[in-house]
Every structure is written in structure tokens, then in C-alpha cells.
Amino acid sequence: MFMLGLRDDIVELTAYQKLIGQLIAITTVVVLGDVRFHSFYGFLGIEELPLWFSYVFTVFAIIGLTNAFNLIDGLDGLAGSLSVISFVVLGTWFISVGSVTYGFIAFTYAGAILSFLMYNWHPAKIFMGDTGSLVLGFSLSVMCVKFVEVNGSLPLNSFTFNAPFAAAAAFMIVPLYDTLRVFIKRAKKGKSPMAADKSHVHHFLMRMGFRHDQVAFILGSVKILCILFVFAFHKLPDIVMLPALAFIIVIGGIILDNLTLKRVKEIVRDSPRVLAQRKYFGVRKKVKIDQEIFQNEGANPN
Structure with missing residues (x-):
């Protein structure tokens, strides 16, 4: 994934070429590393997954999450801030349940990102490019898969989540929501979902007059609140938590759109x-x- 991002930063690749490269990298990790969803753990009444479906579903999920994270890298410090929050929370949880290796990996990423943010914070002196955003998105996606699997293997007296998929979604909530929102808006306008425009959440916040660092702080705070929400209700099942999380985020997005429109009208009027x-x-x-x-x-x- 690192080499794919590096090549794209040096010589821009087409969307098809990037997808093929991602498929090769992700399939290698999923098949050879056995990094996959083995079960739905009772979600929708499904337990153990067939091997072929486990591979396909995991590859699809990691590709989607990786590219969603890549698309959120639009402002100074934004992608780094969002990822370091997830890695710190994941690292803390992994260590608390005895998965020390995964915890150390998560904190290693968090430390590296914090060092990078010293130079990437607005006004940025360096940028991560696709090399950084693809690697971070891919790594965070893999850690989310491992989170679901480790959670499913824990004894009942441990701090387990009855809604592991909702918790994993909370770790990637901003990129997930932003990507789905942008794709739907572009489709309504008859545009390609991959066409570049200024309809991302961070663009809307900038239209309201916020700076790069303020946008990063706002979206980071939203992510923390979503993570706290799934932690507070960790005993509720995915069938309840996933719709609840989606409802909260969609309502928040509608409010943001309305506030942005109101603010832009005020700016134009003044x-x-x-x-x-x-x-x-x-x-x-x-x-x-x-x-x-x-x-x-x-x-x-x-």
C-alpha cells in the first residue's frame, strides 16, 4: 500500500490502477495473514461466515474504509488528527483486554502521527499525500477488523462490545459519513462519485469561516463523542447501535448543511x-x- 501511494504521488495513477493495486495489497493481507471477519457474532442472526464470503466481505470492507480515509485528507492536520484518536483508543482497549501486541502497534502509529502533526498542523510544512493517507487508512481498517475479532473471542467478564461493528464504525465515522454523503450528493447531480468537488464536510465548515485547525478540532470532537457513545452503550447489540449511530450522524449532517447555507447567505448579504x-x-x-x-x-x- 505504501508503494502504491508513493507511485501515485510521483506519477498520478488512474482510479482503476489504484483499485487494482489496493486489491492486490489487501487480498494478500486478508488471505495470507488471515485478517478477516470470521463471524458476524449474532448480528442479523448470523454467526460463523462461509470462508469465501468472509474473504470477499473483509476485502470489500477494507477497500471501502481505506478509500474513505483517503478522501478525508483535504486539510492540514485533519487526517492525522482523526487517525490518532482512533489509534489511541484502540491501543488502550487492546492492552486493557490483554492483546498487548496490537496495543503496541496502535500506539506506535499514534506516536508517529503525533510527530508528523507537529509539521502538518496549519499552516503545514509537510503533507502526507496518498502515501500517508492510504497507509493510515489501510492500517486503521485492519486494526478495526482485528478489534471485531478480538472482541468476539473475549470471555464474558472482559470489557466486550455487544455491538462490535458499531464500535468499529465509530473509529472511522467521519470518513465513512463524509464519503457516503459526498457520493450521494454527486449521484443526485448526475456526476461521477469520483469527480472532485467541494462538497466534503470540511469544505462546508470552511465556508462557515473556520480555519484548518478549527475544522480538525471540530471533526475530531465529533469522532470522540461518537466513540464515547458506543462505549457508554456497549451492552446494546449492533441491531440497535448501528441505526442509532447512523441517525445521530445524519441529523448532524442535515444541521450542518442548513447552518452552512445560512452562514453563506449572511456572508453574501454582508x-x-x-x-x-x-x-x-x-x-x-x-x-x-x-x-x-x-x-x-x-x-x-x-
Whole structure:
């Protein structure tokens, strides 16, 4: 995965080429490393999974999570902040239940990311690129799979989750929600889901006037609240927790969209000179101004 990201940073690959590379890397880990979902642990009444379905489902899940995390890497410090939260929580949980090896791996990632964030925090001096975001997304996805599997093998007196899939989703909640939200919006407009635009959550927060570091703090706080939510109700099953988590995030997204629209209208109303320029120069000028705003802020439109 590291070599795939490095190649894409040096010589841009097509979406198809990146997908093939990801399939090779992920399938190798899933099959040879036996990193897979062995069971649904009672979710939807399903226990042990057939071997072929276990492989297919795990590969699909890791590819989806890896690319979702890659898409969230649009602002200084954002991807690093979101990943370090998950690695710290996962590391703490793994060590607390006796899986020390996985705990040390998680804390190793967390330490490396914190060192990187010293130079990636806004205004950033260095950037992780696809090399970093793909590796972090892939590693975090694998750790989520191991979390579900370790949780399912623990004795009843341990700190176990009756909703392991909801907990795993909480560790990746911001990239997951953002990717699904963006894909749905693009599909409604008749665009390709992979077409770059400025409809990501972090773009909406920037339109409200927040800086890179403030956006990272806000989305990081949302992630922490979601993780605390699944920890607080860890005895409830996935059939309850997954819809509850989805409902909370969707409602939050709707509120964000409405607040953003309201704020943008206020900015336009309070900026008659800019409004006059847009009216005079037409749509092309409007698009150009929006692009310049995001370029000056250093936001990634993907």
C-alpha cells in the first residue's frame, strides 16, 4: 500500500490502477495473514461466515474504509488528527483486554502521527499525500477488523462490545459519513462519485469561516463523542447501535448543511461589493472566486 501511494504521488495513477493495486495489497493481507471477519457474532442472526464470503466481505470492507480515509485528507492536520484518536483508543482497549501486541502497534502509529502533526498542523510544512493517507487508512481498517475479532473471542467478564461493528464504525465515522454523503450528493447531480468537488464536510465548515485547525478540532470532537457513545452503550447489540449511530450522524449532517447555507447567505448579504462583482461577471466569475478562496486556504477539493 505504501508503494502504491508513493507511485501515485510521483506519477498520478488512474482510479482503476489504484483499485487494482489496493486489491492486490489487501487480498494478500486478508488471505495470507488471515485478517478477516470470521463471524458476524449474532448480528442479523448470523454467526460463523462461509470462508469465501468472509474473504470477499473483509476485502470489500477494507477497500471501502481505506478509500474513505483517503478522501478525508483535504486539510492540514485533519487526517492525522482523526487517525490518532482512533489509534489511541484502540491501543488502550487492546492492552486493557490483554492483546498487548496490537496495543503496541496502535500506539506506535499514534506516536508517529503525533510527530508528523507537529509539521502538518496549519499552516503545514509537510503533507502526507496518498502515501500517508492510504497507509493510515489501510492500517486503521485492519486494526478495526482485528478489534471485531478480538472482541468476539473475549470471555464474558472482559470489557466486550455487544455491538462490535458499531464500535468499529465509530473509529472511522467521519470518513465513512463524509464519503457516503459526498457520493450521494454527486449521484443526485448526475456526476461521477469520483469527480472532485467541494462538497466534503470540511469544505462546508470552511465556508462557515473556520480555519484548518478549527475544522480538525471540530471533526475530531465529533469522532470522540461518537466513540464515547458506543462505549457508554456497549451492552446494546449492533441491531440497535448501528441505526442509532447512523441517525445521530445524519441529523448532524442535515444541521450542518442548513447552518452552512445560512452562514453563506449572511456572508453574501454582508459583502455587497463581492456580490456586485459576481452579478457583473456572471457564473464564470463566481466559480473563479470560489476556487480562489479554497486555493488560498490550501484546501484539497477531492
